[in-house]
Amino acid sequence: MGRLATDIGGTFTDLVYFDEGSGNLKIAKSLTTPKDLTQGVLDTVAQGGIAASDVGFLVHGGTTVINAITERKGVKTALVTTAGFRDVLAIARGNRPDLYNLRFVKEIPFVPRSLRFEVRERIDAKGRVLEPIHLEDVDAVADACRRDGVESIAVLFLHSYVAPAHEVACAEHLRKRLPGIPVTASHEITREWREYERANTAVLNAYVQPIIQRYFDRLEKRLGELGFDCPYFAMQSNGGTTSFGWAKEHPITLIESGPAAGVNGAVIVGELCGEPDVIYLDIGGTTAKCSTLLGGQPGITTEYKLEWTSANFGYPVRTPVVDIVEIGAGGGSIAWLDDAGSLKVGPVSAGADPGPACYGRGGKEPTVTDSKLITGVINPDYFAFRQFALDVGKAEQALEPIAQRLQTTVEEAAVSIIRVVDANMINALKRISIQRGHDPREFALVVGGGGGPMHASLLGRELGVKEVIIPLYPGLFSAWGMIATAPRRDFVRTSLSLAEHTTMVEIAKLFGDLRSEAEDYFRRDEGASADKLAMSYSCDMRYLGQEHSVTLPVDLATATLASILADFHKSHERTYTFRLDDTPVEFVTYRLKARASVPRPEIRKLDHAGRSAEASLKGKRMVNFGDYGKHQATIFERSRLPPDFAARGPMIVEEATSTTMVMPDQQLRVDDHGFLRITESLS
Numbered sequence: 119m120g121r122l123a124t125d126i127g128g129t130f131t132d133l134v135y136f137d138e139g140s141g142n143l144k145i146a147k148s149l150t151t152p153k154d155l156t157q158g159v160l161d162t163v164a165q166g167g168i169a170a171s172d173v174g175f176l177v178h179g180g181t182t183v184i185n186a187i188t189e190r191k192g193v194k195t196a197l198v199t200t201a202g203f204r205d206v207l208a209i210a211r212g213n214r215p216d217l218y219n220l221r222f223v224k225e226i227p228f229v230p231r232s233l234r235f236e237v238r239e240r241i242d243a244k245g246r247v248l249e250p251i252h253l254e255d256v257d258a259v260a261d262a263c264r265r266d267g268v269e270s271i272a273v274l275f276l277h278s279y280v281a282p283a284h285e286v287a288c289a290e291h292l293r294k295r296l297p298g299i300p301v302t303a304s305h306e307i308t309r310e311w312r313e314y315e316r317a318n319t320a321v322l323n324a325y326v327q328p329i330i331q332r333y334f335d336r337l338e339k340r341l342g343e344l345g346f347d348c349p350y351f352a353m354q355s356n357g358g359t360t361s362f363g364w365a366k367e368h369p370i371t372l373i374e375s376g377p378a379a380g381v382n383g384a385v386i387v388g389e390l391c392g393e394p395d396v397i398y399l400d401i402g403g404t405t406a407k408c409s410t411l412l413g414g415q416p417g418i419t420t421e422y423k424l425e426w427t428s429a430n431f432g433y434p435v436r437t438p439v440v441d442i443v444e445i446g447a448g449g450g451s452i453a454w455l456d457d458a459g460s461l462k463v464g465p466v467s468a469g470a471d472p473g474p475a476c477y478g479r480g481g482k483e484p485t486v487t488d489s490k491l492i493t494g495v496i497n498p499d500y501f502a503f504r505q506f507a508l509d510v511g512k513a514e515q516a517l518e519p520i521a522q523r524l525q526t527t528v529e530e531a532a533v534s535i536i537r538v539v540d541a542n543m544i545n546a547l548k549r550i551s552i553q554r555g556h557d558p559r560e561f562a563l564v565v566g567g568g569g570g571p572m573h574a575s576l577l578g579r580e581l582g583v584k585e586v587i588i589p590l591y592p593g594l595f596s597a598w599g600m601i602a603t604a605p606r607r608d609f610v611r612t613s614l615s616l617a618e619h620t621t622m623v624e625i626a627k628l629f630g631d632l633r634s635e636a637e638d639y640f641r642r643d644e645g646a647s648a649d650k651l652a653m654s655y656s657c658d659m660r661y662l663g664q665e666h667s668v669t670l671p672v673d674l675a676t677a678t679l680a681s682i683l684a685d686f687h688k689s690h691e692r693t694y695t696f697r698l699d700d701t702p703v704e705f706v707t708y709r710l711k712a713r714a715s716v717p718r719p720e721i722r723k724l725d726h727a728g729r730s731a732e733a734s735l736k737g738k739r740m741v742n743f744g745d746y747g748k749h750q751a752t753i754f755e756r757s758r759l760p761p762d763f764a765a766r767g768p769m770i771v772e773e774a775t776s777t778t779m780v781m782p783d784q785q786l787r788v789d790d791h792g793f794l795r796i797t798e799s800l801s
Contacts, residue, residue, distance in 0.1 A: 119174035123600035126180030129403025131158035132597040150470040170345035179353030179375035192325035193269035216429040245281035260295035272324040311612040323370035330369035356438035358606020383599030393562040401569035404467040417441035438608040449487040475516035488513035489532035493742035566595030571778035588794035593775025636712035658707035734758035
């Protein structure tokens with residue numbers, strides 16, 4: 119039996135199959151089918167020659183949730199909240215990200231005011247009932263939702279993170295009155311405080327829930343028709359998996375599904391290369407994502423904001439998400455000129471349909487892929503498993519208007535487009551590293567995505583990393599990472615208390631309650647198991663009067679209150695550069711991470727058979743390296759490169775899922791596992 123992973127991206131759908139008996143991998147890549155995403159999955163199954171009877175486990179990830187939100191293609195959603203708090207979504211937060219922008223406009227709520235309803239009830243911050251819930255108000259809400267054609271409902275009551283009884287009663291009543299309409303109660307998604315953030319998270323979950331339910335139902339049905347009969351898992355944003363059944367009720371946990379799997383893959387690559395501190399970069403067809411791993415561990419945050427920029431507050435999502443910076447920059451990103459004549463790239467993408475102009479599928483806009491083709495980086499006859507040849511003429515035709523406006527040649531216009539998109543990516547990499555207080559010179563850059571290896575050597579040089587590492591199957595890296603991903607769920611509970619009034623017995627009890635929730639979840643969830651759970655604990659703490667907190671790991675076996683406080687002061691100083699030893703400390707939120715164990719694909723060392731420098735050599739071609747000039751680059755076939763192969767750039771390494779570009783004066787080495795290691799030449 120084997121493990122099958124599928125990942126839907128904006129341009130391509132990827133598949134990786136791991137045979138647990140033989141340890142062999144099968145891979146496939148097909149254009150994403152936006153009109154019916156399930157078809158792209160089935161296309162890769164057919165292309166990979168996967169027999170349904172050989173699959174004992176399937177994990178699926180993709181961009182369905184985040185695309186539905188960013189494209190505003192969710193369903194008509196209502197919000198039910200405590201009387202007097204109808205406008206929580208519109209008020210949002212008072213802080214303005216762009217302090218000197220006097221024309222700043224807040225984000226438009228996903229639920230219009232006409233669909234935000236109030237219910238009389240009140241619970242205080244300690245969980246005491248101040249006013250019982252009035253179910254007659256809920257009846258009026260149900261009537262209004264039915265009349266207005268509402269397709270999904272979110273429920274948020276004040277302080278339900280402490281005492282959710284009123285939310286439970288309201289949600290159950292709505293489900294009885296409105297059968298078939300999904301209802302999301304905020305405590306079912308998160309038990310962490312912050313009313314606006316919880317409201318927005320519940321609303322976004324409700325906004326996409328019917329879409330995800332229909333999509334997963336359709337995918338299960340079509341896979342079943344092929345004979346698949348195994349547990350189905352979805353890749354979550356926290357770096358773990360969960361069953362389709364649970365994901366249908368909590369789709370907001372899938373918002374960064376694909377990138378989180380790539381981060382998991384980067385952890386494995388870092389371990390194998392002896393590099394615990396890694397910057398991970400994934401460049402796909404639509405976006406570029408990057409994340410920082412310290413000590414082999416990715417950062418997890420519940421401070422995620424969708425569509426956040428330096429000038430926009432974005433939409434907060436209060437669920438655990440791998441700490442990722444994402445920008446609209448990928449192979450399909452469209453180049454354009456603004457009103458002042460400045461060249462821009464992205465965030466709009468040509469996607470898979472019609473795709474870049476060179477695909478010959480009707481695309482007319484100039485993209486990064488077209489530019490890489492024109493500059494000689496991409497081989498037009500060796501792209502995406504040779505499923506189709508790229509059309510250089512159509513790429514040049516698409517770039518011609520840009521060249522005319524810039525008063526330059528088409529090739530120079532292509533170089534300019536690449537310069538701009540590289541600058542955008544460098545800024546994203548600096549945000550995740552330098553602006554977080556990290557020195558890139560102490561990190562390795564691990565690169566995935568079909569477009570990653572084409573940009574990585576230049577980005578690594580500009581950032582100053584120790585080395586650039588191109589793993590196996592970079593164009594399928596997120597799907598590859600899913601193969602090694604275990605079922606996981608994070609359990610969170612906000613409980614405010616001053617450290618001087620808190621005992622280790624109380625801390626242990628709170629963590630014990632979370633542990634019981636975790637064990638119950640893994641017992642009940644389809645395909646998961648409560649056996650051999652790995653659990654880790656942490657606390658959010660702050661100085662009294664502070665707004666922001668520090669997350670601190672807690673070892674329950676050895677921790678004392680004094681040791682926790684000492685660690686907090688050190689962590690606060692490391693994070694904010696100061697400590698206040700005489701200021702009271704407050705415990706804010708308790709966190710538990712629970713993960714099951716699964717088989718991990720073994721990364722075997724390369725076999726020398728059939729591999730040699732001579733066998734891998736494909737010839738030479740002229741490549742424009744931008745600021746580093748035009749060169750006759752040596753072309754190699756990656757699948758035939760032997761271990762310990764070493765050569766100096768400029769060169770191009772081609773493979774079925776990507777193309778690696780090695781800049782002049784850079785050194786390429788192939789390690790025992792087949793990873794490409796790129797460093798700056800010493801001479």
